[in-house]
Amino acid sequence: MTISILFRQKGAGFSIEGVFGLLATYLRTQHAVTVCETHVPNMVIRPGALWQNLRVARRQRADVYHISGDVHYLALALPPRRTVLTIHDCISLDRERQRGNRWRYYALWLLFYYLPMHRVARITTVSDKSRRELIRHMGPLAERVTVIPNPCNPRFQPSPNVFNETNPTLLHIENGEHKNLARLALALQGIRCKLLIIGPLTPERAAQLAALGIVYEQRVNLTDEQMVAAYKACDMLVFVSLYEGFGLPVLEANATGRVVLTSAIDPLRDVAGEAALLVDPTSVAAIRAGVQRLMTDAALRQRLITAGYQNVVRYKAETVAAHYMAVYQSVIS
Structure with a gap:
């Protein structure tokens, strides 16, 4: 055939x-x-x-x-x-x-x-x-x-790390307004962290990040190997999208052994199962509370990471x- x-x-x-x-x-x-x-x-x-x-x-x-x-x-x-x-x-x-x-x-x-x-x-x-x-x-x-x-690509394999509770790296995948970077930036204002953005930034969004004092690094056109390295380099995936057809980044973070904060919308809650903390993506306060909870609750992080390894087997x-x-x-x- x-x-x-x-x-x-x-x-x-x-x-x-x-x-x-x-x-x-x-x-x-x-x-x-x-x-x-x-x-x-x-x-x-x-x-x-x-x-x-x-x-x-x-x-x-x-x-x-x-x-x-x-x-x-x-x-x-x-x-x-x-x-x-x-x-x-x-x-x-x-x-x-x-x-x-x-x-x-x-x-x-x-x-x-x-x-x-x-x-x-x-x-x-x-x-x-x-x-x-x-x-x-x-x-x-x-x-x-x-x-x-x-x-889920088998390139993404377990890579345990020690979570940086004082200055974590938060991974964000960006390719349009529906990825909700505007609200995420507002939610992170005043939280000590580094935002690792994969994808293009509009001038408006870059100006917002600068105005809010968000420390960030942007990468574009990554190879498969560089994407794997980006997941390994982060402490948390923050994927608070307003719209998704599927939500593959959730599985890639699960497979790598990184804790996930994602949106309480379909299909993300179906894809994540019990392996992510879900928040309302339209609420800046809810996103902020979710990030802070994952930064401070080590037991919850470990439970979600363990569930992530089990979740990815379905895919x-x-x-x-x-x-x-x-x-x-x-x-x-």
Whole structure:
């Protein structure tokens, strides 16, 4: 069997690429299939760029085609009965609806969701929460969506440390306003700590951090090895996002042996299970109280870290790869 996994433009992100790059490795080694990985050249939504991406997809030759996320419309250029589509979330639809941009909402709804979902053989998503969102936006069309969670990369291994109670390093993953750095910065004002930010910073957010006197270090475009090192270097993951399709950083911190503060929202509470302290991400006071509690309660930290090692077992890469392999085989048959 030959499987063609199609990705968005290189450099457009790292979460989808990390997940499906890992799965490709397991599919090759454990299921003896040929996996081809192809990135489309564009991310902009313009007719010429979309047409160029569709031509790249059309040139692929495989038994099964898998669109890994974001560029859902590639389904329009692929064989319907042999194509699998993974939809990670509906954040673009929610964003346009909240902005009141009706025409842009319907354009995205049609090109990125309705037409691709109608055309493909199988649809997967990464959490029950994302499936519920798809049903809310797409109606009965989304009833056939299968949930397959993201895997945790085995690069993340236990690396015990001595928690720095007087000046801890807090890890924050940043790639948009929904990651909630603005409230986190307010919550950390006056707390002695260092904020390690992975991802781009807007000038507005950098100015806020400076005005609040937050000591921080920013890193971008990290390799897999550098991401592992960042988790090892921190004392705590603070992942108080307002919106997630899954929440992979929670598992990466669990696997490393770092205590986690995250949002009391779906799907983060499902992914974290008993392995994180949950707080209201819309409350600066709740975030601040959560950070302070984890800084001072050693027994709680140890309980959450132990639970984290157990939690990550649910998301082994070989198990997730087997689920996708079953989907591919159902398409072939």
